[in-house]
Amino acid sequence: MSKIAIITDSNSGITQKQGEELGIFVVPMPFMINGQDFFEDINLTQAEFYEKLAEDADVSTSQPSPDSLMTMWDKVLKEYDQIIYIPMSSGLSGSCQSAHMIASEEYEGKVFVVDNQRISVTQRQSALDAKEMADAGLSAQEIVDKLMENKMESSIYIMLDTLHYLKKGGRITPAAAALGTLLRLKPVLQIQGEKLDAFAKARTTAQGKSIMINAIKADIENRFGGMEAGDFWIAGAYTNNLDAALEWKKEVEEAFPGHEMHLDPLSLSVGCHIGPGSLAVTITRKVHF
Incomplete structure (x- = not known):
């Protein structure tokens, strides 16, 4: 049976600490604030973010770079056979499409990107569901299929x-x-x-x-x-x-x-x-x- 890792991003609301406790890996989302790079839950807290927003700072969202994603995937694949990656909805960010392209070109059969249109607590629930299914012994494709069946629900x-x-x-x-x-x-x-x-x-x-x-x-x-x-x-x-x-x-x-x-x-x-x-x-x- 393949050892399957679950990865999501910080849009799920799962913090780095919570991810460690749950056994779920979390990609920090990047932000550009007044020309400076920040990463959610790494060097940017919720409180700091809203302080900067209140100061009318120039805030823009971004997506994880291909290099940062591949670095994490490579690290995780040293311990796991396959990865289920659940990013934020493709309708709200281009990060999902980018991840799909990287996975298909460089990690075919190793990384499965799930575009089930989730964000925040609904994305969190998908990550929890995927972890439960992986722990129960479902294959990576079975997990993807189950999450996609539930896509619009x-x-x-x-x-x-x-x-x-x-x-x-x-x-x-x-x-x-x-x-x-x-x-x-x-x-x-x-x-x-x-x-x-x-x-x-x-x-x-x-x-x-x-x-x-x-x-x-x-x-x-x-x-x-x-x-x-x-x-x-x-x-x-x-x-x-x-x-x-x-x-x-x-x-x-x-x-x-x-x-x-x-x-x-x-x-x-x-x-x-x-x-x-x-x-x-x-x-x-x-x-x-």
Whole structure:
């Protein structure tokens, strides 16, 4: 039986320390801030990132270099026969496509890149699922197939606290941002598959939370066989607002009795585009094998 390693990137929310504890390798995502290179959870913490964002620093995301990926893969392959690599969604970054190209050209049969359109806590769950399947003795191809079967069975709903960073990144027009700010709108976005789309507009935080909880309830009813089936994971994420996030976790768990919500900071690659103060909730179908 092949010894299979699971690798993901820091967009999953899995820290370097947590990765060591879980037996999952984590590629740190690179950032350029005011012309200087940083790597998530190596020389850039969540707190430092949002401090720089608040200072209106010039922040841009990047993808792991081919050399850094190959260096990690080569190191891991000294101890393992094969690798399952689960990067962030190809719809949100070019890192997945680059990894696919490197794997097919240099590591055929050794490295399997999974493009199952995940980010943050949903990407984390995929890494955990892959590790469980590897430990259970499934082959690398079987693990890939199971993850890809579940590809579209996940949604993320995110409520923004500010439109400033969407405007700064050119994702909405200055006029739309100004109008939204004037009306104090709390946009709710959705990530399903490879797209980040507008989902709803709320006038208050309470209304935005209600919209997200109702969206999850609709997914449970229409996609996951109802509450009694329980064939899903509910998780949450946030950007630089832990106290509000803990209150959000409590509210979600009250809305879905019997379901404990895992909570992580939202990926910095997403956080840099939506800013601090955001809250998110996700639902993901369980993988059965």
